[in-house]
Amino acid sequence: xxxxxxxxxxxxxxxxxxxxxxxxxxxxxxxxxxxxxxxxxxxxxxxxxxxxxxxxxxxxxxxxxxxxxxxxxxxxxxxxxxxxxxxxxxxxxxxxxxxxxxxxxxxxxxxxxxxxxxxxxxxxxxxxxxxxxxxxxxxxxxxxxxxxxxxxxxxxxxxxxxxxxxxxxxxxxxxxxxxxxxxxxxxxxxxxxxxxxxxxxxxxxxxxxxxxxxxxxxxxxxxxxxxxxxxxxxxxxxxxxxxxxxxxxxxxxxxxxxxxxxxxxxxxxxxxxxxxxxxxxxxxxxxxxxxxxxxxxxxxxxxxxxxxxxxxxxxxxxxxxxxxxxxxxxxxxxxxxxxxxxxxxxxxxxxxxxxxxxxxxxxxxxxxxxxxxxxxxxxxxxxxxxxxxxxxxxxxxxxxxxxxxxxxxxxxxxxxxxxxxxxxxxxxxxxxxxxxxxxxxxxxxxxxxxxxxxxxxxxxxxxxxxxxxxxxxxxxxxxxxxxxxxxxxxxxxxxxxx
Amino acid sequence: xxxxxxxxxxxxxxxxxxxxxxxxxxxxxxxxxxxxxxxxxxxxxxxxxxxxxxxxxxxxxxxxxxxxxxxxxxxxxxxxxxxxxxxxxxxxxxxxxxxxxxxxxxxxxxxxxxxxxxxxxxxxxxxxxxxxxxxxxxxxxxxxxxxxxxxxxxxxxxx
Numbered sequence: 226x227x228x229x230x231x232x233x234x235x236x237x238x239x240x241x242x243x244x245x246x247x248x249x250x251x252x253x254x255x256x257x258x259x260x261x262x263x264x265x266x267x268x269x270x271x272x273x274x275x276x277x278x279x280x281x282x283x284x285x286x287x288x289x290x291x292x293x294x295x296x297x298x299x300x301x302x303x304x305x306x307x308x309x310x311x312x313x314x315x316x317x318x319x320x321x322x323x324x325x326x327x328x329x330x331x332x333x334x335x336x337x338x339x340x341x342x343x344x345x346x347x348x349x350x351x352x353x354x355x356x357x358x359x360x361x362x363x364x365x366x367x368x369x370x371x372x373x374x375x376x377x378x379x380x381x382x383x384x385x386x387x388x389x390x391x392x393x394x395x396x397x398x399x400x401x402x403x404x405x406x407x408x409x410x411x412x413x414x415x416x417x418x419x420x421x422x423x424x425x426x427x428x429x430x431x432x433x434x435x436x437x438x439x440x441x442x443x444x445x446x447x448x449x450x451x452x453x454x455x456x457x458x459x460x461x462x463x464x465x466x467x468x469x470x471x472x473x474x475x476x477x478x479x480x481x482x483x484x485x486x487x488x489x490x491x492x493x494x495x496x497x498x499x500x501x502x503x504x505x506x507x508x509x510x511x512x513x514x515x516x517x518x519x520x521x522x523x524x525x526x527x528x529x530x531x532x533x534x535x536x537x538x539x540x541x542x543x544x545x546x547x548x549x550x551x552x553x554x555x556x557x558x559x560x561x562x563x564x565x566x567x568x569x570x571x572x573x574x575x576x577x578x579x580x581x582x583x584x585x586x587x588x589x590x591x592x593x594x595x596x597x598x599x600x601x602x603x604x605x606x607x608x609x610x611x612x613x614x615x616x617x618x619x620x621x622x623x624x625x626x627x628x629x630x631x632x633x634x635x636x637x638x639x640x641x642x643x644x645x646x647x648x649x650x651x652x653x654x655x656x657x658x659x660x661x662x663x664x665x666x667x668x669x670x671x672x673x674x675x676x677x678x679x680x681x682x683x684x685x686x687x688x689x690x691x692x693x694x695x696x697x698x699x700x701x702x703x704x705x706x707x708x709x710x711x712x713x714x715x716x717x718x719x720x721x722x723x
Numbered sequence: 724x725x726x727x728x729x730x731x732x733x734x735x736x737x738x739x740x741x742x743x744x745x746x747x748x749x750x751x752x753x754x755x756x757x758x759x760x761x762x763x764x765x766x767x768x769x770x771x772x773x774x775x776x777x778x779x780x781x782x783x784x785x786x787x788x789x790x791x792x793x794x795x796x797x798x799x800x801x802x803x804x805x806x807x808x809x810x811x812x813x814x815x816x817x818x819x820x821x822x823x824x825x826x827x828x829x830x831x832x833x834x835x836x837x838x839x840x841x842x843x844x845x846x847x848x849x850x851x852x853x854x855x856x857x858x859x860x861x862x863x864x865x866x867x868x869x870x871x872x873x874x875x876x877x878x879x880x881x882x
Contacts, residue, residue, distance in 0.1 A: 655825070656821070657822075657851060658820050659817055659818060659820070661812065680851075685852060705805075
C-alpha cells in the first residue's frame with residue numbers, strides 16, 4: 226500500500242474547473258457587465274470588450290483555482306491504516322478517516338473519466354448525511370481499488386491487504402445478479418420516475434398555462450365543448466406519455482448493465498451507462514432491507530430490493546441503495562437470505578379487521594369535504610363523488626397491505642404509501658421502538674408501532690398503524706429481550722466468506 | 724403486559740409548564756380582549772365577543788390548570804442496564820424503548836425557565852434520532868446522564 230502522500234490524476238483539474246466555471250460565471254461576468262454598463266455611454270465598444278474579457282477571466286480563474294485545488298489535494302493511507310487527506314491553500318484542512326468509520330465506498334466515472342480509466346471516489350461515513358465525508362476526484366481505477374480494499378477493516382474480511390489487492394485482478398466470486406436486456410426493458414417501462422418528474426413539474430406547467438394570453442382561452446370557449454374536452458384530455462395524455470417515455474429512457478440509462486456481486490462481507494453494486502457508478506456496502510453496515518413494489522412493478526409481480534445504511538441511501542439518485550430493481554417475490558426472499566445475509570422474511574401478520582374502517586376513514590376524510598362541496602354547488606358536480614369512492618377503495622387496499630411480523634432476529638414492517646414497502650430490520654439494528662395510542666385506538670385495543678433505524682433521517686422510521694395492542698407491545702418486548710443478552714454483540718448470521 | 728416505568732419526572736415541572744402555559748394564555752386572553760373591545764365599539768357582533776371570552780377562559784384553564792398536571796402524571800421513565808424506557812403523552816400515549824447499546828450520547832440541557840427552578844432535561848441520542856426526558860432536578864439529571872453514558876459505553880458496536 227502506498228503510504229506516501231499522493232495527488233489525484235491531473236485530469237481532475239478539468240472536471241473541477243468545469244465545476245468552478247459554473248460557480249464563477251454568473252458573479253464574475255456580472256461584475257464586468259456592471260462595469261461595462263457604467264462605461265457604456267462613453268465607449269460602447271470598450272464595454273463589450275470588457276464583457277468578453279470577463280468571460281475569459283472567469284474561465285482562467287476557474288482553471289487556476291482547480292489547479293491549486295488539485296495541487297494542494299493529497300491523500301495517503303497512513304501506517305495505522307487510516308486515510309489521510311490534506312487540502313486547501315489558505316485554510317489548510319487535514320482529514321483522518323479510520324476504516325471502522327467507513328459506511329460505504331462509492332465510485333463514479335463520467336464518459337471522460339472512463340476513457341482515461343479514472344474514477345471519483347466518495348467515502349461515506351455515518352455522520353455526514355448525503356454528502357460524502359471524503360471525495361477524491363480522478364483516481365486511477367487501480368488506486369481506487371486499493372483504497373477501497375484498505376478501508377475494509379481487517380475484522381470484516383479476510384487478511385485484507387493482499388487478498389483485496391488480488392481481488393482487483395480476479396473476477397469477483399460469490400453470488401451475483403446481472404440485469405439482462407429484457408429485464409432492463411421491463412425496469413425502464415415500469416419506472417415511475419417520469420410520472421414523479423411530471424408531478425414535480427406540474428406547478429411549472431400551471432404557471433406556463435397561466436402565462437398564455439387570454440385570447441388562447443377565448444378560442445376554446447367558442448368551440449363546442451366536446452372538442453375542448455378532447456383537446457384537454459389529448460394534451461394531458463400526450464404529456465403523460467412523454468413523461469413516461471423520458472422517465473423510462475432515464476431509468477434505462479441509470480440501470481444499464483446493472484450488476485450486483487457479493488464478495489466476502491461486502492455487496493458491490495455497479496450501474497449506469499453514461500456515468501458508471503459502483504457502490505460497496507459492507508454487510509455489517511446494513512441497517513435495514515427494503516422490498517419495494519411500485520404500482521407498475523407490483524402489477525407484473527416484481528419487487529425492488531434495497532438496503533438502508535447510515536450515511537448513504539435515501540435521497541440519493543437511487544433512493545435506498547438498490548440491490549436489485551426487478552425480482553420476483555421468491556427471488557427477493559432468497560436475495561435477502563443469500564445476498565444480505567440474515568434477512569429472511571418473517572411471515573407477515575395483517576392488521577386486525579377492526580382497523581379497516583380507520584384506514585378507510587384516513588384516506589377518505591380529506592377528499593370527502595371538497596368533493597361534497599363540488600357535488601352540491603357545481604352542475605354535474607356529483608361526478609366528483611367518484612373521488613372519495615376511489616379514496617375509500619385505496620384505503621381498503623392500504624389496510625390490506627399493512628402488517629408486520631417477527632421471526633428469529635428479524636422484524637418486518639409492511640405498509641403502502643403509493644408503492645408497497647416491506648422493511649426488514651434485525652433486532653440488533655433497532656435504534657428505538659415506540660408504541661403509541663390515541664384514545665380511540667385505546668378503546669379499540671389498537672396501537673401504532675414504529676421502529677427507528679440509523680439511516681438518512683427522512684427514512685429512518687418504519688411505521689405500521691392500527692396493529693393489535695398486544696401485538697405492538699409484544700414487538701416492544703421482543704426488542705427489549707434482545708437487549709437483555711447483550712454480553713456478546715449480535716453479529717447476526719455468521720457472514721461466511723465466499 | 725410490561726409494567727409502566729417506575730420513575731416520575733420532577734414535581735416542579737408542573738410549575739414550569741404552568742408558567743409557560745400562562746404565557747400562551749396571556750396571548751389568547753389578549754386576543755379575546757381585542758375581540759371584546761371591538762364588539763363594545765360596535766364593529767363586531769356581541770356573540771363573537773362572548774365566544775372569544777368563553778374560548779379564552781376554557782383555553783386558559785386547560786393550558787394553565789389541567790394540561791401541566793396531566794402531562795406530569797403521564798410522564799414515566801426507567802433506565803435499566805440494558806435499556807431506556809419511557810411512557811408519556813397527553814392524548815396520544817406513547818411508549819418508547821431505546822436499547823442501551825444504541826445510545827450514542829447523552830446531554831443535559833436547561834433553558835432559563837428550567838434553570839430558575841434548578842431543573843434540566845436529559846436528551847438521549849441514538850443514530851436514529853433524539854429522545855428527551857424533560858424537567859428533572861439538576862442532581863437527578865446529572866446522575867442519570869452519567870449513568871446512561873457509563874452503561875452505553877460498554878458496547879464497541881459502531882452504529
